[in-house]
Amino acid sequence: MAAGLVGCFVLCLAVTSAQTPPSNTIKNFRAPLEYFDPPHELQMKSFLEGAEAEPQSDGLILIRDAKLQTFHENGSNEMTVVTPLCTFDSKSQTVSSAGPLQVQSSDEKLLLEGQGFFWQATNSDLIISNRVRTTVRGPLTNSFTP
Amino acid sequence: MRIFSLVCLMLAASIAVRAQTNTATPAVGTNATPAAGRSNAPIELRPTEIQSKSCQFFMKSNVYVYRDDVRIDNPQMKLACELLTVEAPKLTNGNKLNRATALTNVVIDWVDNNGTNHATSDKAVYTYVITNLAEGLTQPHFETSSIVVLTGNPVVTNHMFRWEGDPLNWDRIKDVITSPNFKQQTIYQGETNTSSLFEPPTSKSSKTNSVTK
Numbered sequence: 001m002a003a004g005l006v007g008c009f010v011l012c013l014a015v016t017s018a019q020t021p022p023s024n025t026i027k028n029f030r031a032p033l034e035y036f037d038p039p040h041e042l043q044m045k046s047f048l049e050g051a052e053a054e055p056q057s058d059g060l061i062l063i064r065d066a067k068l069q070t071f072h073e074n075g076s077n078e079m080t081v082v083t084p085l086c087t088f089d090s091k092s093q094t095v096s097s098a099g100p101l102q103v104q105s106s107d108e109k110l111l112l113e114g115q116g117f118f119w120q121a122t123n124s125d126l127i128i129s130n131r132v133r134t135t136v137r138g139p140l141t142n143s144f145t146p
Numbered sequence: 147m148r149i150f151s152l153v154c155l156m157l158a159a160s161i162a163v164r165a166q167t168n169t170a171t172p173a174v175g176t177n178a179t180p181a182a183g184r185s186n187a188p189i190e191l192r193p194t195e196i197q198s199k200s201c202q203f204f205m206k207s208n209v210y211v212y213r214d215d216v217r218i219d220n221p222q223m224k225l226a227c228e229l230l231t232v233e234a235p236k237l238t239n240g241n242k243l244n245r246a247t248a249l250t251n252v253v254i255d256w257v258d259n260n261g262t263n264h265a266t267s268d269k270a271v272y273t274y275v276i277t278n279l280a281e282g283l284t285q286p287h288f289e290t291s292s293i294v295v296l297t298g299n300p301v302v303t304n305h306m307f308r309w310e311g312d313p314l315n316w317d318r319i320k321d322v323i324t325s326p327n328f329k330q331q332t333i334y335q336g337e338t339n340t341s342s343l344f345e346p347p348t349s350k351s352s353k354t355n356s357v358t359k
Binding site: 124 | 193195196197198201202203212
């Protein structure tokens with residue numbers, strides 16, 4: 001009997017957690033992180049979006065199904081970082097995660113995969129902590145430009 | 147009742163697992179590339195894979211640093227080292243500079259007309275440069291150089307030779323290895339008449355002097 005009650009409780013909990021997001025969840029999170037210097041000051045340099053975002057304490061935002069994009073000065077896409085879960089620090093303008101990520105350049109010549117990363121918007125530095133795998137497409141000698 | 151409890155537990159577990167699986171699915175997983183070398187494309191067009199424990203990308207300067215157990219896998223060449231720095235600054239007028247510096251326990255294997263070549267050294271610097279020699283003129287004239295310099299007790303071996311010298315300079319376009327400081331050369335018996343990757347001994351000294359000074 002007790003096991004049955006526990007089972008029902010776990011079932012309800014799982015269904016509830018799967019269906020009802022927390023009350024402070026933001027859907028379709030979108031945030032420009034940085035713009036270019038003049039004369040391209042209206043052009044976004046990096047842009048972060050996610051299916052869901054949960055504000056945490058101290059300016060941290062937990063983002064699910066996140067996509068981080070960087071752009072060239074002419075507005076064209078430079079690269080796209082995709083990760084199932086990451087934390088955006090709005091104070092320091094950094095994005096980090098202990099989970100997996102995939103990075104793809106706009107020309108699809110470069111694909112990066114790894115586990116755990118840290119991205120700094122101010123200087124466009126990306127650190128991948130573990131199990132980095134880079135795939136470079138095209139001739140080795142004249143396209144070795146990750 | 148016991149059966150009902152078990153069913154409830156199984157349902158709960160399956161829903162929980164499903165929820166976890168959904169959150170962990172990479173969004174671009176379907177775009178995953180096939181492993182290097184599996185493609186039917188020509189060898190020179192097949193993808194190159196670089197694996198390492200960690201890396202740091204400096205996007206502004208186009209500098210990429212791979213650390214710990216670094217391995218490059220290309221159909222034409224394999225390289226292993228502990229630290230690999232790739233520099234690819236953005237240049238104008240068609241000029242191009244790519245430099246890859248491999249440090250610590252460098253091992254390179256590559257295949258050419260002579261078969262498999264094996265090189266070891268403490269450091270290897272690969273520089274690929276395209277220079278417009280007619281800059282400012284209407285018709286550009288590009289010159290390409292592609293050179294690997296091995297330093298730190300470099301040794302290159304294949305089925306014909308074993309060469310030691312510091313540095314060893316490998317011109318990839320001419321497919322010739324030279325050195326201003328040859329230490330030892332071993333020619334394996336019965337292989338001396340075959341075409342060589344290395345500079346002929348007669349022209350070696352003059353050529354290396356002009357290259358290095």
